[in-house]
């Protein structure tokens with residue numbers, strides 16, 4: 101792996117040994133709290149009101165937007181490319197792994213031939229999405245070659261076509277553990293980052309959907325943000341999109357774009373899929389791209405489909421229905437600055453009232 105920010109900038113094994121990773125934050129945070137004199141702590145209601153007034157005036161004077169994210173947000177880096185096309189390959193997935201790999205390869209080639217410089221694949225595109233299938237289809241990604249035909253294909257195609265690929269996800273085997281893993285390949289064919297789904301999808305809505313990824317999978321332990329030829333990209337897999345703190349951490353680390361390979365379902369998809377993408381994009385004023393498998397007939401798990409690109413104002417820029425499709429859409433990072441200038445959320449946060457702690461980055465200091 102070359103330039104995954106998660107491992108190069110922010111990882112520090114010495115600090116991970118700290119038994120209380122939040123201890124430094126707790127002492128930091130106490131500096132932001134208004135100081136209460138013993139006289140302002142009283143049982144009388146009227147005095148409480150005046151104590152509250154004095155708290156709020158002291159807060160107003162300690163307005164510290166730059167402190168709302170701990171450590172403070174990094175400036176948005178200049179991307180190597182301001183404007184480019186992204187390709188979202190909404191693929192049909194079968195139980196034939198060889199077919200899935202050659203099918204994905206053709207779709208990537210088609211997206212590149214239509215001008216995509218970045219291609220995003222769906223969650224679990226080389227295998228059916230089921231706990232029975234994960235162990236059977238899992239690959240040893242680190243061993244590579246014959247042990248991981250899916251990622252060998254991604255590496256070959258990204259190098260040959262000189263494009264960046266966010267390789268959806270596949271089941272990964274590491275010893276006796278299985279992960280739901282997304283591999284990012286640079287335009288030189290090198291594996292730049294590997295994201296293991298951090299939040300496992302365990303859901304039980306009686307009569308609608310029950311699925312327990314934790315029966316077979318192990319959760320990943322690190323956020324993944326990676327510098328590529330097409331900007332700084334934060335990665336999440338499907339259920340990870342529900343956890344806004346992850347997206348906020350990526351934004352604070354200077355992400356231009358968040359990519360979520362995902363396979364929402366027929367119960368949550370109609371209500372939540374687009375809503376969550378637009379929320380992550382609007383709150384963080386960046387691009388969000390998602391890619392789902394196509395809806396397969398007769399499959400045990402029915403994917404919602406609707407792969408989408410959302411802009412930094414929460415606008416749906418491109419989307420599709422549930423069948424197989426390849427979406428080609430333009431990303432223009434100059435819009436990020438425009439949006440952030442006209443609606444400067446980053447300068448308006450109330451660091452004296454609430455804070456987001458990036459535990460990994462804090463520990464690496």
Ligand SMILES: NC(=O)CC(=O)C(=O)O
Nearest residue numbers: 301338339363364365368
């Ligand atoms: N499949 C997932 O990981 C998530 C999902 O379908 C949901 O959150 O709903």
